[in-house]
Amino acid sequence: xxxxxxxxxxxxxxxxxxxxxxxxxxxxxxxxxxxxxxxxxxxxxxxxxxxxxxxxxxxxxxxxxxxxxxxxxxxxxxxxxxxxxxxxxxxxxxxxxxxxxxxxxxxxxxxxxxxxxxxxxxxxxxxxxxxxxxxxxxxxxxxxxxxxxxxxxxxxxxxxxxxxxxxxxxxxxxxxxxxxxxxxxxxxxxxxxxxxxxxxxxxxxxxxxxxxxxxxxxxxxxxxxxxxxxxxxxxxxxxxxxxxxxxxxxxxxxxxxxxxxxxxxxxxxxxxxxxxxxxxxxxxxxxxxxxxxxxxxxxxxxxxxxxxxxxxxxxxxxxxxxxxxxxxxxxxxxxx
Ligand SMILES: [Zn+2]
Ligand SMILES: [Zn+2]
Numbered sequence: 001x002x003x004x005x006x007x008x009x010x011x012x013x014x015x016x017x018x019x020x021x022x023x024x025x026x027x028x029x030x031x032x033x034x035x036x037x038x039x040x041x042x043x044x045x046x047x048x049x050x051x052x053x054x055x056x057x058x059x060x061x062x063x064x065x066x067x068x069x070x071x072x073x074x075x076x077x078x079x080x081x082x083x084x085x086x087x088x089x090x091x092x093x094x095x096x097x098x099x100x101x102x103x104x105x106x107x108x109x110x111x112x113x114x115x116x117x118x119x120x121x122x123x124x125x126x127x128x129x130x131x132x133x134x135x136x137x138x139x140x141x142x143x144x145x146x147x148x149x150x151x152x153x154x155x156x157x158x159x160x161x162x163x164x165x166x167x168x169x170x171x172x173x174x175x176x177x178x179x180x181x182x183x184x185x186x187x188x189x190x191x192x193x194x195x196x197x198x199x200x201x202x203x204x205x206x207x208x209x210x211x212x213x214x215x216x217x218x219x220x221x222x223x224x225x226x227x228x229x230x231x232x233x234x235x236x237x238x239x240x241x242x243x244x245x246x247x248x249x250x251x252x253x254x255x256x257x258x259x260x261x262x263x264x265x266x267x268x269x270x271x272x273x274x275x276x277x278x279x280x281x282x283x284x285x286x287x288x289x290x291x292x293x294x295x296x297x298x299x300x301x302x303x304x305x306x307x308x309x310x311x312x313x314x315x316x317x318x319x320x321x322x323x324x325x326x327x328x329x330x331x332x333x334x335x336x
Contacts, residue, residue: 035061087108165226
């Protein structure tokens with residue numbers, strides 16, 4: 001079969017590798033779409049996270065069940081549309097044992113610690129499979145994984161349908177920031193959501209998706225009950241502390257590439273809460289599939305480019321470009 005594999009910084013190759021067999025307890029999936037995530041760019045540009053070289057990349061994917069391994073029980077059958085929880089966890093550490101596998105000491109993802117989804121086929125443990133309704137759109141469903149992150153952010157921020165928040169700011173207009181905006185506005189009915197980021201393309205998109213203000217900076221003197229930090233820089237972390245209202249929450253979802261000094265008095269004096277967000281739990285992904293399928297949120301506009309996997313070099317270069325002209329870039333694996 002064909003796969004997109006990582007060989008080193010700025011070196012991804014489309015090549016022939018052996019087709020996997022479903023091991024005991026696993027399900028073999030014919031991949032339909034794969035999405036390039038911010039973490040794939042950390043791998044592509046900085047060689048972060050990745051454990052084996054070469055490795056098949058990708059943890060955001062959707063597809064159909066091709067075959068079932070021995071010992072798989074339950075309702076999964078060939079032809080079912082599916083996606084899967086891509087986290088690889090130890091099952092033994094305190095995080096895993098306390099019911100938060102997303103905080104596992106050795107948390108890894110497929111495409112980093114084992115073969116990922118940018119391939120014709122992938123074999124996944126049956127317990128990680130999430131069924132998609134038969135009329136579900138497989139291209140939209142590739143967004144279930146990043147939408148699960150945004151659902152976790154909103155949950156950690158205490159957003160709810162009944163007790164609506166007034167003001168939320170999103171710092172960083174990448175896919176996670178934009179999906180958080182969509183959920184906050186369309187799903188949780190937050191009255192005002194402002195977005196700041198560097199890319200004019202993404203800010204224009206944020207405006208179309210319901211941002212009240214989308215600009216290179218937040219208005220001076222404004223305050224937000226909740227600030228979502230989704231950019232991962234010293235400057236954006238300082239901005240989060242500056243614009244959080246007294247007694248407000250800062251939800252940090254970024255992976256920071258570089259350490260930096262930070263003035264924690266800015267947190268103390270306004271009594272802010274700093275809340276980290278690590279990926280999501282399986283239930284968030286199930287919920288993401290559900291709300292994409294039932295049309296509770298309109299995600300059109302998030303997938304901005306579709307590439308053939310043989311053009312993976314071009315796709316990664318475009319996704320990494322300083323001047324962004326995309327939100328989410330996906331691979332169409334179907335014609336392989
Ligand atoms: Zn992702
Ligand atoms: Zn663990």
